[in-house]
Amino acid sequence: MHALKKTSLFAFAVLLGAARIAGAQDDARYYDVLDLHGAPASPDDRSFNIFFDAGAWQGYSLPPVGDRATGFIGPFVHSLGDGQWVGTRFAQLVLSDAATHQAIALAPVESHAAPGYLVRRFSTPRLKVSQIFFFANSWHALAQVTLTASQAQDVDLGVEGRIFSSPSTRLAANGGEVVQTFTKAPSVLTTSLQTGGLGASHVTLSAVGYRIDLDKPLHLAANQSVTVYIDQTLVYDPRTDKPAAVDDTTAWQHNRERWAGYLHGVSNSHLAGVPEETAQRIAVKAMITLLGNWRAARGDLHHDGVIPSYSNPDFNGFWAWDSWKHAAALATFAPDLARDQIRAMFDYQAADGMVPDCIYLDKSNDNWRDSKPPLATWATLAVYRATGDKAFLGEMYDKLVRYHRWWFAKRDHAHDGLAEFGATDGTAIAAKWESGMDNAVRFDDIRMLKNGEGAWSMDQESADLNAYLYREKLDLAEIAQVLGKTDDHAHWLQQAAAMKQLIQTRLFDPAHGYFFDRKLDGGAFVRVYGSDGWAPLWAGAASAEQAKAVMQVMTDPQKFATFLPFPTLARDDTHFSPIKGYWRGPVWLDQAYFGVVALRNYGYASQADAMARDLLMHAKGLSEQAPTYENYDPLTGQGYQSRNFSWAAASYLMLLQGQGATKQ
Template structure:
C-alpha cells in the first residue's frame, strides 16, 4: 500500500537533528550504533549535508575527518576505522592495509582497502554554495577539491586502466549495493573463503532475513583476501579476477561528481584541471550509451568477465538521471517504469524491480526502499523537469520515515522499517529535503 500518513515537518526535522547528534563521534558520524560503528564514505558525505542544515562548521568537519583516510594514490576508502569496535566484521585487522598505502609521515586512521560511490564532490558543492563562503573557507574548499580530484583520478586509472570512460568495481561492497541481485551472476564465479572460523556480527544485531546470505558473505570475504594478498594494487590484478563489473550506479554518481567538481574548480581558475575533467565527462557520456538496452528499456550493469549486460532492473538503473546521462527518450521510458510501479501500489524506489524473481522485499538491496537513493533519483527527475514525480517520491519517503521511524531501508509496501534504526543518512535526507523550498 502507499504511505498515507500526515506528519509534522517541524517534529520530524528535530528528530532527524537529534539522530545526527546521537551518532556523532566527535567529528564524524557513524551510520548507526553498533551495526556500523565506523565512518563510511558515502554515508558521511550525505550526513554532511544533513549537518549543514543546522551546524555548518560540523558539516565541514565531517568532510575533513573522512579525508584523513585518503591513501597516497588518491583512493578514499569506503570505511575509516577511527576507533576499535567489537561489533563489526571485517574490521581493520582483516583488511590489513599496509602503511605504504598512506602518505609518508602523516598520521592517519586505519581503513578498508576498497572505495565506494563518490558522491562527495556533489555534497561538497552543495555545502559550499549554501554556506557563507569566507576566504578561509574557500581556501579549505580548494584543498578539499584537490583531494577529491586525486580520488577521481584514482578511479580513472585503477578502475579504468584502458581509459574507456567507465570504471569497474572489484567488490560488491565497492558499489555500495552489497547484495544486489545484479551481482548474483558474477558473484557465482567467486569461490568461498577457506576461513571457516570467521564470525559475522551483523546477523546478531539484525534479523538475518534482512541481511545478505552467508554464501554471499563467504564470497565477499574471498574477494577481500585476494585484494589484500595483492596489497590492493590494481596493477597486480589480472584479467581473470573473478569479479569485474561496470556498475551504472557508481559510474552515474562519479559522472555527477565530475560535473560538480569541475564547477568548483572553475571558480578557482584551475583551467587545466577543468579541461581534464571535461575530457573525462565527454568520454563517459559517449561510453555510457552502450549500457542502454532498448528492448528492456533500462540502463544495465555490464559483466566485464563475459562482456554481457546484466539484465536485472534495480534502483541503480535510475541513477543516470542524477548525472544527466539519459537521453530524452530514455528518460520518458524510465519515468514510465516508475509510474507503473507506483500504480501497482509500490512505494518508490524499490532497490530491485518488484516483478523480478530475485525480488525480496525485506532483504537489504534486493527489494527495500533506500531514502538516500531516492534523494539522488529525485534530484535527477527534477533536473529533467519531472518535478511532480520528484515531489511525490520525496513526500512519500518523508511520510514513510515519519510513520515507521528512521530506519536504514523500508519494505516497498510500507509495512515496516528494516535494517539499522536511528539511521544517520535517513535523518540527513530528511534534513536535506526539509531545508529545500521545493519540499515545503
C-alpha cells in the same frame, strides 16, 4: 508523553531562570519527536532510543514512562568496545528536610525530550524541582538541578548514581568526585556535584553505585531558586585527552544558542501536499538523528564525524559513502561538522588516492579491502553551496582529484573510460561492499579480474558507479572554476562530455528503456531492474529520451512506484524480498532520494513530488515518534534493520529542503 503547552513552557523557563535567547524560544511542536524513554536490561541493551549530542561518546535516556524517581538513565559509553551501558541511573536526587531529617517525596509532573536536552519536573506543596540534562561539549554531560521553594526552608541534598556491577568496572572516590574506570580500556568517567560555592561535598561508594552529599544544608529562601549541577565527564584516553573545565553557569545558554542555530532553517522544510507542521517535525527528527550519531575526534579518528547508527553495535565508526551523504545534509545546518565529516575520511587517504571503506577509533580495524561509491566531491560542493566557503574547496580540491583519478587507475579494467567496482584483495565480497549494495542481484554472477598489484575489478561496468564519476567530473569542473583554475575547468568539462556519451551509448538498453550494468566480456547487459538504473538521471547523464523511458519504469507500480516507493529491486523481480532482502527489495532512503532528484532533473516534478510525499507519509511512525530506519518495506512502509539511521535522516532532510537538482 504529551507535549507542553506554550504558556506552560514559558512559565517553566521563567521558573528555571533559563536565559531567553532571541529566535530560540522552545517550541512545543518539537518536544518528543523521538521517544527517548527506556532503561537497559543488560549492558548491551540497545532496544530503545538514546540521547547524544555535541559529539559526546556517552549517551543517556529518560527513565521509562511511569518511573517516578528523579534523574536520568545512563550513561551508555559508545567508546567501550562496541558500546555498553556502564550506569543505570544518573543524577537521582536524595532530598530531606534539614530540620526533621524527613525525606522529601517528589511527585513527577512532566518528562520530555527536546532538541538538545532532556527535561524533568517534580513538585511537592512546598518545593518545585526541575532537572535539565544537556551536553556542554563532547566531554561534559550536565544535569542542571533547580530547586524553588514556596516557603523558606533548609534542605539536605544528595545525588545518587547506579552502575552495572561488573568485574571490569571500578569505582573510586577522589575528594568530592566519583571516578569510574574500566579494566579493558583507559577511559575514565568522572562524576561531581558543582554547587557554585554553596558548599563542599563528600562521596560514599557501594557495590552498585555511589552517593554524593553536600556537607551542609542548602538554604532556600521563599520564592527564590537555587541551581546546582551534576557534571559527568568522559575521557577516552587520559594519557592524551585533556578536556578543559566547563563553566556550568554559561553552558546552558551556549547549548541554547547552538541549537537555535541548528533549528534556524527548519521553516524551510516543506513538500507539496505534506502539512507544514509534519514536514518540520520530520526535519527536526532528522537533525536530532544526525547529531545523535555525531562523535567527536578521539583515538585514531582525527576529525569529528557521524556514525551510521548508535543502535547497531556494528556501526561504531565512519563509513565513506555514508559520510558523503551525512555531510551533504549537515551542510545546511551544521556546516562545521559537515566539513569535519569529509576531512575525517580524507585523513586516511592513501598515497595512490584511495579512501578506505571505513575507519574506527582503533585504526587497526579500518577496512582497506575496498573503497565506497565516489560521492565525496558532491558532498564537498554541497558544503560550498551552503556556506560559500571557498577556502574549504581549496583545501579539498587536490585530494578530490586524486581520489577521482584513483577510480580510473585502479578500477577501469578495459581502459575504456568506464569503471567497475572492485577490491584490493581480489575477493568478490569486498567488491560488493565497494558498491555499497552488498547483496544486490546484479552482482550474483560476477567474476573478479586483476588489474594490477592490489587492484581488482568485477567483470562488469556499473551504471551507478559511472554516473557518480560523471557527476564528479562536472562537480570538479565547478570547483575548479570557483578556484580560478581555468585549464582544469575546461579539462573536467571535456572529460565529462566524453563520459556522458559513453554512459548513454554503453549502459542504456533501448530495448528495455533502462540503464543496466554491462559485462566486460561480450558486453551483455545485466538486466536487473534496480535503483542503480536511475543514477544516470540523478547525475544528469541521460538524454531526454532515455530519461523519459526510465521515468516510465520508475513510475510503474509493478516496479518502483510501490506503497513506499523506490525499492532497490523491482517489485516484479523473482528475487524481490521486501523485508529481509537488504539490497534485494527494501527501500533505502538514499536511493529513494536520488530517485526523486532524478525525476526532477528531467522535468517530472509532479511525479517526483507524489513519490516524495509517499516516502514521508507512508513510512510508518515517521511523522510520529518512530525513529528513521536503515531500510523500509516498500509494500507496508514498516521500518527494518538499524534504528536511528543517519543517511535515512540525511535523505529525508534533503528531500524536505529541496537539495540536489543537477545542472545538465
